[in-house]
Amino acid sequence: MLALPFLGAAQEAAPAQSGSTSQPTSEIVLISTPPVAGTEGTCSFFGTLCGHIYNDDDQYNLRITDNWGAYWDPSTWRTLAPGQNSDGIGVKDADGLYVWSGCTATIAFVQTLGPGWYKVYDGQHIHVTNISC
Numbered sequence: 001m002l003a004l005p006f007l008g009a010a011q012e013a014a015p016a017q018s019g020s021t022s023q024p025t026s027e028i029v030l031i032s033t034p035p036v037a038g039t040e041g042t043c044s045f046f047g048t049l050c051g052h053i054y055n056d057d058d059q060y061n062l063r064i065t066d067n068w069g070a071y072w073d074p075s076t077w078r079t080l081a082p083g084q085n086s087d088g089i090g091v092k093d094a095d096g097l098y099v100w101s102g103c104t105a106t107i108a109f110v111q112t113l114g115p116g117w118y119k120v121y122d123g124q125h126i127h128v129t130n131i132s133c
Contacts, residue, residue: 043093044122050093051120053128055080060131062105068095071117096120103133 043050055062064086067076077098078091086094099105101115109129120126 049122051095051122052086052125053080053094053097053120054085054126055082055131056127056129057105057131058082060103060133062128062131063098063100064091064094065096065098065117066091066094068119071096071098093122094120094126097126097128099131100133103131106130106132 053062053064059082061082062080064078064080065071065076066078066086067073070076078086078089080086080089096117096119097105098117099113099115103115105113105128107113107129108127
């Protein structure tokens with residue numbers, strides 16, 4: 001069963017190379033619920049409300065970051081293999097995901113994202129249901 005509790009907005013950032021400091025360029029609304037403001041790399045509401053990412057694709061790995069303030073820094077990157085989620089690999093608060101150049105990622109079967117970094121807010125449970133390259 002695909003549970004999608006409390007989805008909010010996701011921000012897109014320009015594709016980044018290692019060492020790049022590009023800034024978010026647009027807002028992508030997944031479901032119109034206001035995002036919860038939180039400190040980058042930490043959970044809101046006394047550490048109880050966090051960002052979660054699920055790689056529900058059956059073929060491709062998904063790059064995520066645990067610190068949106070430094071999403072361009074490889075030390076903040078983690079890899080979700082098909083079927084994994086951020087909690088399952090020890091990331092309490094996932095802050096963003098990366099779609100590779102030449103690929104698209106579908107969120108919750110309904111929204112397709114192009115290449116680049118996307119912010120995940122505290123309280124979001126983002127299900128990447130398909131990756132196509």
